[in-house]
Amino acid sequence: MTQPILEARNLRVRYPSGTLTDRLLGRGPRHVTVLPDVSLSVEAGQTLGLIGESGSGKTTLGRAAIGLAPISGGSIRVGDATATSEDAPEWAGIRRRTSMMFQDAVASLDPRMTLGTSVTEPLAIAGGFDGNRRDKAAELLGLVGLSPDFADRYPHQISGGQARRVTVARALALEPDLVIADEPTAGLDLSVQGELLNLLGELQNRLGVSFLFITHNLSVARHVTNRIAIMYLGRIVEEAPTRTIFSAPEHPYTRALIGAREATGGGGLIEGDVPSLTRRPEGCEFRTRCPLATDLCAAKAPALREIAPGHTASCHYAGQPAGVSHS
């Protein structure tokens, strides 16, 4: 297999926390660690789904992959460039091959710029483009199924679904190897959501783009991803090929997420809320909500380990046949 296009290694992201006074007086923790230690890779031409609930750190991981989050440990590699901090000089090169689709498509378009200017702005920033920007705008908009006259419109004149398409066009302007798509279907109606997903799939087939697909929607991820990584409290708790995640999930949290989308409910329902990032539980961080938790889980944090080739999970009881007594 060729080298993965994106590789995060032992990535740590933390944000400063507390008031200035607290920090000066040395009171309380000075940082909130959103991603304690994340490793993940996206294979060229493939789509990795990053799944988690709000606060799980999936957006932070996506942003860190393009240098938009403070990296305090570990590294990000895209192609042959490796960055170990958010102000590393390598980012300029990485950002020419990577682009981002932000969660709020309408807000990510400058309200005072025509859509034509917006979609070709990456070319102006990257430099080295000497063609006609109007023609290029028409070409990019055509790629996502919008007519050239959209180039003269402003964001407030288009629908949410059209705004999504414009952000896809902008993401493709530099012919990137990797697109980070943060909740690309959020806020879209069911009847147009499929259109956008099909478009991303078609562009992948045609241009060979890889996607890091961030979503909370497992039903969508099931159709459009090759592999899935499940995040909980800033850690990847399970990663496997998409089919395996659904047919043989090993982590109790993955099972709960799959159970929660069943129409009948019931199966694997978990109680309680996600703990606060500043008060991570000792031992296994999922044990406060886990139906299988034992003393071992309180005493020792499980490592992310390989259960089967290409399938990792961080649970002491992963890989055991179902129904085994844990006492």
Add this chain to the structure above:
Amino acid sequence: MSAPVLALDNVSIRYPSAPAAAVRNVSFEVGTGETLGIVGESGSGKSTLAAAMMGLLPRGSCVTGSLRFEGRDLFGQMTERDLRQLRGRDIATIAQDPFTALNPVMKIGRQLDIFQHWYHDRPRAERKARILEMLEQVRLSDPDVRMQQYPHQLSGGILQRVSIAAALLAEPKLLIADEPTTALDATTEAQILGIMAEAKETLRGATVFITHDMSVVERLCDRIAVLYAGELVETGTVAEVLGNPQHPYTKALLECDPARIEEPTSELPTIGGTVPALDDRPAGCIFEPRCPSAVARCRAEAPLRHDLGPRRSAACHLVTP
């Protein structure tokens, strides 16, 4: 069915200075003990209908037809004072966003006490006992502690439980829940839907559940009304409509739901085109420009409601009873 709690007859609603009506000729009924799911995508008019049921349409909105709550027309005979007396006692709501639904500067316990102000003859101790009972019913841990907390100290899932408890405290005859799980995470949503299903047992009145999510309707509702671009396209029991959809829009919408597609596919079904703009409605059937089975008649003539059985109908020329 006994006399309906809520009955809409040919309701059309036009906002002040809007080019056309946002809701057109909608009729349905909800009976005691029933839960009706109103399903629609953006622009379908579902939130407009919710506002109308609460008597909360903006001043100057033009309403035709009748919207009766226990036989009284909310628009014909009621003054603002009458409406205020209905809301919060006979008609309670659960809002979409639990973070803005509660007062940020008042403790939870005090707010829940105020929600019972229509029952002012209730002694203080009894009001408190009722709050604790409700908080337990929505499976909130440490209700005593929660009552001393402010909304910003609580998570969305807990706040939504508080909102449900507040609505139940009013012992409403009509409960309107407007996308109560849309802002929540999947595992929290599953918990809240479980609590709503339990609450249905204790609630003596009718419930209207507004959502864009068919699986929520499937889990919680008895009956369903499918709206498209301000019109009611199909209605019936959940089993009838989801099991045997008759209107092409209902069929297409169900086909588009990735959760309903058994085998993973890279080519997801979609409905081509977009919802027509308010000032650009087709002359014939509202769904004709996007309908895969449209015929010439659909373009020329708007379909009437075809009755397909008791309280089951679809508005489509191609539907035959």
